[in-house]
Amino acid sequence: MALEARRRVDKQNPTVSQETAISVENVSKVYRLGVAETRHDTLGAVFVDMIKSPLENYKKYRSLYKFDDVTSTKIGNGTERSDVLWAVRDVSFDIKRGELVGLIGTNGAGKSTMLKILSRITPPTKGEVRVRGRVSSLLEVGTGFHPELTGRENVYLNGTILGMTKREVESKFDEIVEFSGVSKFLDTPVKRYSSGMKVRLAFAVAAHLEPEILIVDEVLAVGDAEFQKKCLRKMEDVGQHGRTVLFVSHNMSAIARLCERSILLHQGGIVKDGPTHEVVSAYLSSAWGQTAEREWPDEAEAPGDDVVKLRAVRVKDKNGEVSNSHDIRDPILIELDYDVMELHHQLYIHFLVHNQEGVCVFTAIDQDPEWRRKDRQTGRYTTVCRIPGNFLAEGTLSVTPVLRSIRPETYHGHAPDAIAFHVRESFEADSVRGDWVREIPGVVRPSLEWTTRYTCKG
Ligand SMILES: Nc1ncnc2c1ncn2[C@@H]1O[C@H](COP(=O)(O)OP(=O)(O)OP(=O)(O)O)[C@@H](O)[C@H]1O
Ligand SMILES: [Mg+2]
Structure with missing residues (x-):
């Protein structure tokens, strides 16, 4: 050798x-x-x-x-x-x-x-x-x-x-x-x-x-x-x-x-x-390739450092059930479990969502006023983020949770593409697609407000 x-x-x-x-x-x-x-x-x-x-x-x-x-x-x-x-x-x-x-x-x-x-x-x-x-x-x-x-x-x-x-x-x-x-x-x-x-x-x-x-x-x-x-x-x-x-x-x-x-x-x-x-x-x-839930039962393998460690991440439907397939019209919940092991850190929890072309569709940052800019007690936390229905485009998306804190700005760890889920197309009348049957381009498909005024006779 x-x-x-x-x-x-x-x-x-x-x-x-x-x-x-x-x-x-x-x-x-x-x-x-x-x-x-x-x-x-x-x-x-x-x-x-x-x-x-x-x-x-x-x-x-x-x-x-x-x-x-x-x-x-x-x-x-x-x-x-x-x-x-x-x-x-x-x-x-x-x-x-x-x-x-x-x-x-x-x-x-x-x-x-x-x-x-x-x-x-x-x-x-x-x-x-x-x-x-x-x-x-x-x-x-x-x-x-x-x-x-x-x-x-x-x-x-x-x-x-x-x-x-x-x-x-x-x-x-x-x-x-x-x-x-x-x-x-x-x-x-x-x-x-x-x-x-x-x-x-x-x-x-x-x-x-x-x-x-x-x-x-x-x-x-x-x-x-x-x-x-x-x-x-x-x-x-x-x-x-x-x-x-x-x-x-x-x-x-x-x-x-x-x-x-x-x-x-x-x-x-x-x-x-x-x-x-x-x-x-x-x-x-x-x-x-679509694990709706990932857990790290062994602390030594969990992403993070001595301050905070990620212990689980899961994607749930509106009823709180873990699921990797979601109707495009329904809200989706991303849940993160993490352990805070050191006092006096102001955590800045966020996650990135990527589509199957590798494009970062969005980054979601926890701005809950109850915890924002506040020091954390040690112990287990569960943070849930609700992605509204009629927002994502159909396809497979992956979630990368990131653990950081601010003041001082510190990176603790992240879990690349820890979970993935599928957003299913809907052809129902109340979907953003409405009556259109062909492909709709775009990395998101938000439900937006539209108004049309009849301004003058042609
Ligand atoms: N030294 C070892 N002794 C016994 N089993 C092992 C050893 N190394 C790896 N394995 C087993 O071989 C399989 C393949 O492991 P490997 O580490 O190659 O996977 P991997 O694709 O790199 O996974 P990961 O994405 O988690 O890094 C696993 O079931 C693992 O438990
Ligand atoms: Mg490996």
């Missing part, structure tokens, strides 16, 4: 055509349930661990990756084994050099697993992966580095793993530090960084060390809007220089902006691979 091994693998790929950067052939990844596999998010972490205790690690890896007994997956009577989980199942695709590709799908679809296989953090159980070129990857939120090493050491380690000389890394060092904005903490071990700081530095490293292939998992889930925009611009820039980018996100508008092609995964398998607008549209209009 060390650098040499990686170089060898990359050189041994005469079968990959000049234009192909990544070739994935019938790849599957099986996890044995109940057996913990140490999670590594960078090759750096794998690399350092291997150096620290090579034999122990070698044995551990061997035992975890031996699946000779399970890859048949069927037991004697032909039923599926229940002690294994197919995180990725028989996946094949090619990515050309210079392509920007989005990888989308619901939670647990296998996206991160696929990226880990491509980054050689974890080997596939079956199938073959060929990667042509130096890979730099940023996998999973906030965990891009080896925690014991300082920010500075991690930058050098990552450079070395990419096959760069110390001098080459040095020439990029200032740019990396400037992009990340963490210069004050460069000599602090990364384990003391906040998740936002970690992801900032990790992204800066991954994008600036001149990789030929850049693999990014959900970096936009962390960090403020400004940093997200900066990351997207940087990825675009990397793509424009003939590099290959593979990008996982739940943020459909980011995917739509960056990638011309997308791959949709569901339960480990590819469901659709093609132009992004078609793939995103298929995803959002599928039942599993």
Whole structure:
């Protein structure tokens, strides 16, 4: 797994055509349930661990990756084994050099697993992966580095793993530090960084060390809007220089902006691979792309920080029932549950609504005078926003809740496209459409007041 091994693998790929950067052939990844596999998010972490205790690690890896007994997956009577989980199942695709590709799908679809296989953090159980070129990857939120090493050491380690000389890394060092904005903490071990700081530095490293292939998992889930925009611009820039980018996100508008092609995964398998607008549209209009309710029972996984954490978001109909399909004439309720854990914050709760083309239809901000500009007690809150009927256009819409506070202005967290719902067309006389039967353009379809006066005889 060390650098040499990686170089060898990359050189041994005469079968990959000049234009192909990544070739994935019938790849599957099986996890044995109940057996913990140490999670590594960078090759750096794998690399350092291997150096620290090579034999122990070698044995551990061997035992975890031996699946000779399970890859048949069927037991004697032909039923599926229940002690294994197919995180990725028989996946094949090619990515050309210079392509920007989005990888989308619901939670647990296998996206991160696929990226880990491509980054050689974890080997596939079956199938073959060929990667042509130096890979730099940023996998999973906030965990891009080896925690014991300082920010500075991690930058050098990552450079070395990419096959760069110390001098080459040095020439990029200032740019990396400037992009990340963490210069004050460069000599602090990364384990003391906040998740936002970690992801900032990790992204800066991954994008600036001149990789030929850049693999990014959900970096936009962390960090403020400004940093997200900066990351997207940087990825675009990397793509424009003939590099290959593979990008996982739940943020459909980011995917739509960056990638011309997308791959949709569901339960480990590819469901659709093609132009992004078609793939995103298929995803959002599928039942599993429309989760009307999302909860974070585990506090550690909930979006937010030490001040406030989002615990649930749901879309309800006018009767208060959770529903992902709504008549265009009916009001829709968006409900947010969150825990305030620190006193004296003036929260500024809002959410963004995007349509399936990735357009932000509107942003709704909680301006309830009862709470506006007031410090909050600690505890659980439920905030409901009512979207009037006869306001949205038909189609699929997603909701991105954002937790912020003002004075001082602080970003606490957000949940990109946490839920989605469908607005159904109505052909009844009391709908905005009235008697018109053909398509009506527009991202909203509000019910407006009209008056007509007869002014003079013609
Ligand atoms: N190290 C592991 N050990 C066991 N099971 C795992 C491991 N990593 C992932 N899985 C399982 O494999 C499946 C695919 O997980 P993966 O993390 O690839 O999904 P994902 O598409 O990235 O989801 P998300 O959108 O939530 O990030 C899930 O059921 C997950 O629980
Ligand atoms: Mg993931």
